[in-house]
Amino acid sequence: MKNRNPVKLALILWSMLTVLIAASILFIILRWRQNGWGPLIQQWPLEELPITLASVAFTWLLLGVMIYLLYSKRVNTNNSWSVGGFFLVAFMYLNILSERFRYGDYTYYFEAAADLLKHKPLPDTYLYPPFWATLLQFLVPVGEDNFLLILWIANFISLLIFYILLYHILKHYGFSLRLAAIVTSLFVLVNTPLFRTLFYVQINIHTLNLVLLSLLLYPKRSFLSALTLALAVHLKSTPIILVLAFLLELDWRWLGWFALSLILIAMFTVAIDGFYPFIDFIQIALRLGASAAGAANFHETSFDSFFRFVTPSLHLGPIWERILSFASKAILLIASLFVTIQCVRHEVFFNAKGKGARLANALPPLFILMTLASPVVWEHHGIFVALSFLLLLKRLDAPEEWIWFGLAYFLEFILPTFDFFPWSYGRLLAPLIILWLMWKATKKQNTSHFFTAINDWLNKLPAVEI
Secondary structure, eight states: OOOOOHHHHHHHHHHHHHHHHHHHHHHHHHHHGGGGSTTTOOOOTTOOHHHHHHHHHHHHHHHHHHHHHHHTTOOOTTTHHHHHHHHHHHHHHHHHHHTOOOOOSHHHHHHHHHHHHTTOOOOTTOOSOTHHHHHHGGGGGGOHHHHHHHHHHHHHHHHHHHHHHHHHHHHHTTOOHHHHHHHHHHHHHSOHHHHHHHHTTOSHHHHHHHHHHHHHHTTTTHHHHHHHHHHHHHHHSGGGGGHHHHHTTTOHHHHHHHHHHHHHHHHHHHHHHOSHHHHHHHHHHHHHHHOOOSOOOTTOOSHHHHHHHHHHHTTOOHHHHHHHHHHHHHHHHHHHHHHHHHHHHHTSSOOOOSTTHHHHHHHHHHHHHHHHTSSOOOGGGGGGGHHHHHGGGGGOOSHHHHHHHHHHHIIIIISOOOOOTTGGGHHHHHHHHHHHHHHHHTTOSSOOHHHHHHHHHHHHSOOOOO
16 A cells, blocks of 8 residues: 555645534525534633634644645655744744733724814824725725724734744855744744734834845835835835945935835825824924823833833923933934944945945944834834844854843843833843944954854754755
8 A cells, every 4th residue: 555645634624624624604694694604613711712712723723834845745854954943933932822811003094094084173082104004995995803804814814924034034144944944033022012913003113024025126126115105104204324334335216216116105195194294293203202191111121111100200290201202212223323334334244246245234223213213112123123132143252242142132022021120121221232233243353153054063063855
């Protein structure tokens, strides 16, 4: 008897069960319509039923994809580490997210989209450019529950895309296939800012994915690179700081495409809602930047929040909060630009010639400036300094450097969110430590011996036949 292929049998079994499940769902819909679900589906307390069902559906479909990849021999010795990490991350997050019964921040998006649909001003709780609300207003008629489900699905898909993009970015920066897979998997598996982004249905992953895609597309696809970064800017505005890295390339064609993309995307909002949403956004941003009122929120770890608590404790007037915050950001700006120039000059992160080299070396410190210069820095904003941390692995040699890096990484990505002054502001300190370590790295001639040894060792591991 010939040996049976167990993967083929698994694929046949999965396909048969999928057809059976789809047929049963179709039968219920045709026979009883909406009333048919009542006796067959139960909702437990503290459960968001649509999200639970979506999690189960995604898990089942991903299982089928995994079996098919194995059957078609798409998984090989070159990609087995990254593919394995991808499915490990996907299944883990689906189980975590399915247990979450309350989600936040999407209500701000829903309110803003509903207001635009009614031609009302954007609410003060909506702190983004109007493009996202313009897109989402088409979903308002489906109701708030379905609105949440659609955004949840979009965020989970974006998480999977983020894994793939981060893996390719690390390869772009010289990580071997296996080291890139290991670092990407470990980074995504335990990551407080990422958890918080998904729990609050935030747009951070969408924004970061567009930025990473812009980097990967440059310089071969200049227009698409400019378009994706313009989309990121229209989602969250702060990525405009990253244009400084592209300016260093002196690529006027890219800058032209970027300016054109910004205008065309803005015209989408103008065509639907007019100019007033942009006026609302500017007014909200100015009020946010000028406001010194209210108590500090220890979840929000900006310079503004820190001095909002410190100045009253020192019996200083509200004006001192603005002065100290502005002074801190001015110092951050000078330090970040200095480190950026040094990183470009000494090719700290990317040692290659031609277009894109300056960009690749300039981005890591600018991500820190982009994050900390904002008047509001919530715990989930830490995902934007991902490359700033991970690329520094290439330059750490001395034990004290690893200790400082480990402390910063722990504070930013591993420590749960909590409210206890001043310890909650570890997420303000962590990127500053990384910026300092970057400055130290500019004085080194070569890549870390440890990084080189690990990279080479993983490359030399014997291949396993799959």
